[in-house]
Amino acid sequence: MxxxxxxxxxxxxxxxxxxxxxxxxxxxxxxxxxxxxxxxxxxxxxxxxxxxxxxxxxxxxxxxxxxxxxxxxxxxxxxxxxxxxxxxxxxxxxxxxxxxxxxxxxxxxxxxxxxxxxxxxxxxxxxxxxxxxxxxxxxxxxxxxxxxxxxxxxxxxxxxxxxIDGQMYSGGGSKFLLFLPEGELHEISLLFTSYILKSYGHKVIYLGQNTPDEDLKNVYKVHKPEFLVTAITTNPSNEEVEPFLQSLGESFPDSKIIASGYQILGRNLKLPSNVQLMEYLKEIKEFIILLPSTRA
Structure with a gap:
């Protein structure tokens, strides 16, 4: 009780x-x-x-x-x-x-x-x-x-x-790599982002929860996505969020990195130019809609 x-x-x-x-x-x-x-x-x-x-x-x-x-x-x-x-x-x-x-x-x-x-x-x-x-x-x-x-x-x-299983990729669109940082398990918003991306005809490589840094880098080398998407709810901690996002931007300089989640809400973080914060899911959807896609 x-x-x-x-x-x-x-x-x-x-x-x-x-x-x-x-x-x-x-x-x-x-x-x-x-x-x-x-x-x-x-x-x-x-x-x-x-x-x-x-x-x-x-x-x-x-x-x-x-x-x-x-x-x-x-x-x-x-x-x-x-x-x-x-x-x-x-x-x-x-x-x-x-x-x-x-x-x-x-x-x-x-x-x-x-x-x-x-x-x-x-x-x-x-x-x-x-x-x-x-x-x-x-x-x-x-x-x-x-x-x-x-x-x-x-x-x-x-x-x-x-x-998501009902969405079939038919080629074209942009390529997105979706992942959560090590220790992060809250993947609802990431799953929905995957659904929206697929519904608009984009290619999704989904790594999901608790992705080790080395695994992220290895998958990136193979697929070379234009975009990386992550969500930070509990991990990294408040103090570690900014260094983590700075490291992401430096590690993947040729890709656009989109980050969202509870840990970034309302914060004034200093980040590389290729890292973009989106506080709400509707912002992510609006961003996706503006991209060239294969959606009819």
Whole structure:
């Protein structure tokens, strides 16, 4: 059983801590526990409840009415809302619930429904990737535990691999070498980049997670790609990111290097001219669209 602070509830549900406390006192919605040292905390059931309350309230249902619902009535109403609403925020909220509950069936239904409605690419860009960005930050700050993040990330990874397998390279376009640095295991954004590149008719050499420097150099010698793409979420560390990117630029001076990821967000890094930082996945897609490709 996980333990959450009121700040964790705020970050996961979007409801201000002050409002949570008011609802708690006025409507008895939550029943916080206390540690042996008298520190208040909330459990998984409390988190699921406040997530449901937040979604219902965001969709115009008054808190006084929500407070009179049973847990089962809330769940039923939430499912009804998310099935008829295609607002991105509602879908992301539903994915948070699926993650907290380790509910694979709910995750599959949400994703499948959205893919049918808006397509795989738009589902990734507008729902899955913002959701993963949110839980990535929450994981970094300890608001969710690694098991929850791993559960949902692996489900997304499976979807991406299936989608990538359906893309066939027919020749032409540019050549891209995709890799993650040694010690880096978060490959969702890299997999989606691979999907986008292939869908626009480019050649992709995918090395994936935890690529040793020597392996990267050996593959580069064989393929001589015009572009290298990497993502830095946890490794290298903050202090090592700039030297790492400088070394990449110097090691592969004839290629354009594109880097993204949590470790470069909002940072003013001094880098070689052939290294370009892209903070968000949509930037990478916009860059790819402008390249000559074989896409019809």
């Amino acid at each position: 996980s333990k959450y602070s009121i700040k964790d509830l705020e970050q996961l549900s979007g409801i201000k801590a002050h409002t949570v406390r008011i609802w708690e006192q006025r409507y008895k919605l939550l029943n916080p526990k206390r540690t042996e040292t008298n520190i208040r905390y909330y459990d998984d059931d409390d988190l699921k409840l406040i997530l449901n309350v937040a979604l219902l309230n965001d969709n115009g249902i008054k808190i006084s009415k929500i407070a009179k619902m049973s847990v089962e009535e809330m769940k039923a109403e939430v499912l009804h809302l998310t099935e008829r609403s295609f607002a991105y925020d509602d879908q992301i909220h539903s994915l948070v619930l699926a993650m907290v509950e380790f509910n694979e069936e709910r995750f599959e239904k949400i994703i499948a429904t959205n893919i049918l409605k808006i397509g795989f690419e738009q589902t990734m860009l507008n729902i899955i990737y913002p959701f993963l960005s949110k839980i990535g930050i929450l994981w970094q700050t300890g608001s969710i535990h690694p098991g929850q993040e791993h559960f949902i990330s692996n489900l997304v990874r499976q979807k991406l691999i299936v989608a």
